[in-house]
Amino acid sequence: MPSIVPPPWDSQGDFYRDCMSKILLRAGVFIMAFYYLLLGHLIGDFVLQTDKIAENKSTHWKWNLLHVSVVTFCIFIFASSFGKLLSAWILINGFLHFLLDFYKNKICKFLHFSNLSGFLVDQFIHLLILYGISLTAHYPGGPLLDFRSVKLLIMLIMITSFSAVFTQFVLSSLFPREESRFFESGEKQLGIMTRINIFVIFYMAIAHSPYYLLLLTITFPPFILQFKQSWNRWMSLSHLAVKVILDTLIPALCIFLSVKGSILVFPRLF
Template sequence: MVIFLKLLLAHLIGDFLLQTGRAVKSKEQKKIRSFYLYIHCIIHTALTMLIVWNIHFWPYALCIGCSHFIIDITKLYLQKEKGKVAIFLIDQACHLLVLFIVAFSYARSEVDFAFLLSDKYLLLYTCILLLTSPSSIFIKIAISNWSPQNLEENQKNGSLQNAGRWIGNLERLLIFVFIVVGRFEAIGFLLAAKSIFRFGDLKQGEDRRLTEYVLIGTLLSFGIAILTGLFYINIL
């Protein structure tokens, strides 16, 4: 009961006392592009930590902040002038439900999340981070000398924005997971699946340089993921 009252106090302060009319107007006009929306959720998270005053509560506070963002952004896109009162009441009810669930879960478990900052998990976070943007940037630089002249044209014609980057990130993370759980054979299936979809299009395009460029990038991406996975399982 005490923890729920603390969470409710933080919610009331953050949602009503510390939210200006200018911020509300900005959120209604710009919605997800509003700077105030993100500041509002950060304030809620910080207030929760401040009022609860327990360093081990941070995962719950983060959960409250993220849920607040999801609920608020949903409200902003659903609300209309005629139904503002109903949307407001539903919005507040959802916030209170989240606070109740968090308070109930915390009171029952009071799990110490300090293990999430152990050496094992810090290494895991580092490997996951390494396999995303840093690897993408490294691969892009490493094969930049062989970049085909018509690469930009191929990206503009029917290609999703940043699709290659996201595909690369996902494939490296999947390979990492396969290695950690000991499913090395799945890497072969992943490579085969990508080859079927990717190189079929390249063959039709009849551009050898582009085919070789993609092949080098793919093998380099797979190599980085495999080495990172092997490093992780052997250093533990």
């Protein structure tokens, strides 16, 4: 009985399928590594960055070195399992982070950037560097956290610490004031708690019942109380209104992206 020779395109098709599977696997590793790098960056650059560090890192190299050391350590902890080459690039990223933060104010002043523009450009450059570093990743042997937990933590930090800084830059650009601190009394803490509450309320409304949206009515009175007690000395009603709107829209946007499922860094929650 004559042997059956498979058509030549079968082996060629297997070759292409094998190549595509390898490409997709490598792409998945790159994306996964970027998320872990991003989580470390967010923890070091926002969660663990105190107001004292933020005020002094661009003028005193010791404060900047402390800040960069914390950021580098956080990134290394979460991303060291992606290979020695990536770990080496994390150290180089620390050096670049030091230079960028130390000269950021001078560069922004030279380019006539606003504080908000400088913040956004600064973070974009950081993320661009982290993305480049992620391209050197190898498949992790045993990452510190599972991928879903990493994405959940990223979303939590975006709602809390990152948004606290972002909203202040937006508000300061819309309502500029002279000789003011970046955060006034209770601003940061109240904003973080409000965004967490609103996020939970929207989640419960979508996952269980829309009647949970009624809880929004008890979310905003603390703003009014704080405004009457101290904020009215320097904050206008329009300033307060924009602040409340921002603190509502940010968690709502995060919930929307979560409903869509795994868009950008947001995990599917439903």
